[in-house]
Amino acid sequence: MLQAVKGTRDLLPGTCQKFRHVEQTASQIASLYGFDEIETPILEPAALFLRSLGDTSDIVSKEMYRFTDAGGDDLVLRPEGTAGVARALISEGLAQELPLKLFYRGPMFRRERPQKGRYRQFYQCGIELLGVESPAADLEVIACGYHMLQELGLSQNLTLRLNSIGDLESRAQFREALKTYLLQHREQLSKDSQDRLERNPLRILDSKDPGDRKLLEHAPRLEQSLTPQAREFFLKVQQGLQALKIPVVIDPLLVRGLDYYCHTVFEFTTENLGAQNAVLAGGRYDGLVSDLGGPKVPGVGWAFGTDRLVLLLDELKSEWKRAPSFALIPVGERAEAELPKMAQELRRAGLRVDLSFSGNLGKRMKRADKVGATAAVIFGDNELNADRFQIKHLKTGTQTEVPRAQIIAELQRLAAQP
Ligand code: HAM
Numbered sequence: 001m002l003q004a005v006k007g008t009r010d011l012l013p014g015t016c017q018k019f020r021h022v023e024q025t026a027s028q029i030a031s032l033y034g035f036d037e038i039e040t041p042i043l044e045p046a047a048l049f050l051r052s053l054g055d056t057s058d059i060v061s062k063e064m065y066r067f068t069d070a071g072g073d074d075l076v077l078r079p080e081g082t083a084g085v086a087r088a089l090i091s092e093g094l095a096q097e098l099p100l101k102l103f104y105r106g107p108m109f110r111r112e113r114p115q116k117g118r119y120r121q122f123y124q125c126g127i128e129l130l131g132v133e134s135p136a137a138d139l140e141v142i143a144c145g146y147h148m149l150q151e152l153g154l155s156q157n158l159t160l161r162l163n164s165i166g167d168l169e170s171r172a173q174f175r176e177a178l179k180t181y182l183l184q185h186r187e188q189l190s191k192d193s194q195d196r197l198e199r200n201p202l203r204i205l206d207s208k209d210p211g212d213r214k215l216l217e218h219a220p221r222l223e224q225s226l227t228p229q230a231r232e233f234f235l236k237v238q239q240g241l242q243a244l245k246i247p248v249v250i251d252p253l254l255v256r257g258l259d260y261y262c263h264t265v266f267e268f269t270t271e272n273l274g275a276q277n278a279v280l281a282g283g284r285y286d287g288l289v290s291d292l293g294g295p296k297v298p299g300v301g302w303a304f305g306t307d308r309l310v311l312l313l314d315e316l317k318s319e320w321k322r323a324p325s326f327a328l329i330p331v332g333e334r335a336e337a338e339l340p341k342m343a344q345e346l347r348r349a350g351l352r353v354d355l356s357f358s359g360n361l362g363k364r365m366k367r368a369d370k371v372g373a374t375a376a377v378i379f380g381d382n383e384l385n386a387d388r389f390q391i392k393h394l395k396t397g398t399q400t401e402v403p404r405a406q407i408i409a410e411l412q413r414l415a416a417q418p
């Protein structure tokens with residue numbers, strides 16, 4: 001039997017509805033902050049990610065869906081959205097319109113080992129603020145993310161972790177200090193971290209290995225290597241968050257898996273999703289656009305994993321409100337013939353109407369229950385003769401008789417009830 005590809009899933013209607021709810025909430029809040037939606041292609045040239053994410057990042061070194069197409073082009077199914085937005089800024093000439101505030105959503109692809117909250121095709125919503133050098137931009141994007149999570153009812157279950165990885169100069173200095181320290185303890189490091197020592201020592205800070213974590217307790221701190229300017233920048237972001245009363249934990253071990261970051265990095269994490277604890281993550285990337293051959297345009301942004309937010313909402317047993325719907329149930333041939341016209345009238349009035357296409361009254365009532373209808377409108381010869389229809393409330397089981405001319409008003413009243 002044909003199965004979905006490993007690490008991909010069918011989002012069935014119930015789940016799909018939850019995805020749309022999360023995306024729509026994100027899009028609405030993004031628009032309050034002045035972000036407009038952009039959609040970039042899923043297929044991008046491989047060079048885009050090779051030049052932006054870094055050769056030593058997990059994504060580039062082992063997770064990209066990269067292939068040569070029939071025309072010989074070297075392509076990748078995008079693993080993330082920021083590089084594509086930066087590419088669009090350059091190729092569409094958007095640098096004339098700075099600052100740019102962009103929101104995006106869509107599927108991303110990484111060939112990771114699948115587990116709960118981690119898929120090979122997953123979905124992100126993200127925002128990017130391009131063209132603003134000041135820490136006010138970092139604050140704006142974090143505040144927007146926090147607002148969305150609040151709107152989804154999740155802010156209580158999440159921790160905002162923040163760090164500064166400084167400018168290029170700060171980072172080069174720290175890399176050397178960290179490497180010197182870790183080389184002295186090389187033998188005690190995990191195999192993975194030993195491999196990273198030469199190529200990308202900063203990523204060792206991210207290690208989940210208990211032995212590595214113990215060693216890191218006494219390692220030099222990134223903070224000690226920050227230049228005065230980088231320190232000042234970091235302080236401004238923290239003060240801004242404090243003024244907005246956004247709770248934050250400074251996490252000196254937070255570094256991000258992608259190479260393009262500088263200064264601010266942050267993640268909202270949860271304890272409710274096992275190992276996959278980051279739900280929204282991002283940071284500043286002042287060198288990205290110029291590294292891709294564009295003008296010097298600073299940027300800051302984040303993306304959240306829509307799959308993970310939906311899982312988290314389920315985990316917290318959040319109530320998913322379904323839009324109210326109504327079942328139309330004809331009894332007998334005359335009513336059956338009348339049904340399409342009735343359904344059309346109600347739908348034109350903005351009411352959601354479900355029809356079951358066959359079966360007796362009992363079977364159709366069962367279906368109305370199953371689709372979660374608020375009420376069923378039942379009509380047969382008697383009702384058609386009297387021009388008065390039965391409305392049965394499915395939650396309470398009570399039944400009322402309503403003149404046909406008033407059915408729309410009555411259903412609209414029911415739909416508006418909480
Ligand atoms: P990222 O940390 O790689 O950052 O991904 C952001 C979020 O996407 C993660 O926190 C997680 O919720 C979700 N995610 C990542 N991989 C998976 C997966 N395999 N399955 C399910 N969810 C996943 C970025 O992608 C950056 N582009 C964010 C950014 C925007 N930085 C600046 N602007």
